[in-house]
Amino acid sequence: MIKVRFPIPDRLIVLTFDDGVKSCATFVAPLLKHYRFGATFYITEGLNFLKDKDRYMTWGEIRELDEAGFEIGNHTRHHKNVSTQLREELIADLGHIDHRCQENGILLPQTFCYPGDHNSPEAVTVLEERQYLFARRGVAPEYPYYDEGGRGPAYNPTHHHPLLIPTTGASGPNWTFEDFIWAVEQAKDGNIAVLTFHGVPDLDHPWVHTEPVQFESYMNYLHNNDCTVIAMRDLARYVVPFTEIKE
Numbered sequence: 001m002i003k004v005r006f007p008i009p010d011r012l013i014v015l016t017f018d019d020g021v022k023s024c025a026t027f028v029a030p031l032l033k034h035y036r037f038g039a040t041f042y043i044t045e046g047l048n049f050l051k052d053k054d055r056y057m058t059w060g061e062i063r064e065l066d067e068a069g070f071e072i073g074n075h076t077r078h079h080k081n082v083s084t085q086l087r088e089e090l091i092a093d094l095g096h097i098d099h100r101c102q103e104n105g106i107l108l109p110q111t112f113c114y115p116g117d118h119n120s121p122e123a124v125t126v127l128e129e130r131q132y133l134f135a136r137r138g139v140a141p142e143y144p145y146y147d148e149g150g151r152g153p154a155y156n157p158t159h160h161h162p163l164l165i166p167t168t169g170a171s172g173p174n175w176t177f178e179d180f181i182w183a184v185e186q187a188k189d190g191n192i193a194v195l196t197f198h199g200v201p202d203l204d205h206p207w208v209h210t211e212p213v214q215f216e217s218y219m220n221y222l223h224n225n226d227c228t229v230i231a232m233r234d235l236a237r238y239v240v241p242f243t244e245i246k247e
């Protein structure tokens with residue numbers, strides 16, 4: 001089975017931002033534009049998205065991210081644990097975000113992120129049927145899950161299923177600059193570093209919070225060290241996506 005399209009360059013970094021936090025539009029996106037970095041923003045209407053428009057983006061702001069060339073990914077309607085959801089519920093929750101994207105003139109999501117990082121073979125089957133290219137999970141089971149961020153495995157396309165791509169670095173109060181460097185250094189010899197952020201800052205969920213000044217130093221490091229920084233869907237330039245894998 002051929003899984004890699006081109007040799008994976010060293011220092012290939014995937015940037016992802018979960019939950020549609022307001023600071024993604026006001027702080028993160030302008031900084032990424034400055035460096036011309038790609039990134040994926042995983043959107044859910046769960047958590048406090050509908051109630052608190054001071055802390056969560058509007059669909060107008062999400063559309064602006066799409067128009068700016070960033071990827072909008074599906075993070076489900078309700079942000080429920082998909083491993084305990086009925087198949088029909090998950091399909092409806094995915095369809096809801098797709099519908100919202102359509103209504104707002106946003107490209108249909110091609111990649112997915114598991115809410116709370118919970119996954120199951122049944123959920124993967126649903127994603128396969130709906131033709132997602134790639135999906136991102138958390139650091140477990142290879143690494144212990146820490147509530148406030150931590151290290152995870154590098155993504156190796158020859159080992160990992162494209163719909164169960166691990167997080168190599170999960171930002172939070174427990175994840176330091178040293179951990180960030182460690183994650184970037186894993187991106188070699190055919191491995192890719194996948195970074196997971198939430199809000200910068202994240203006022204609603206302090207356990208996934210990233211300090212803006214710290215985030216600036218991360219992006220500056222990626223820029224100064226010739227990293228290629230892409231969105232999840234851009235993996236298809238290097239890796240054969242799920243939809244094109246021939247057994």
Ligand SMILES: [Zn+2]
Nearest residue numbers: 018019115116
């Ligand atoms: Zn989430």
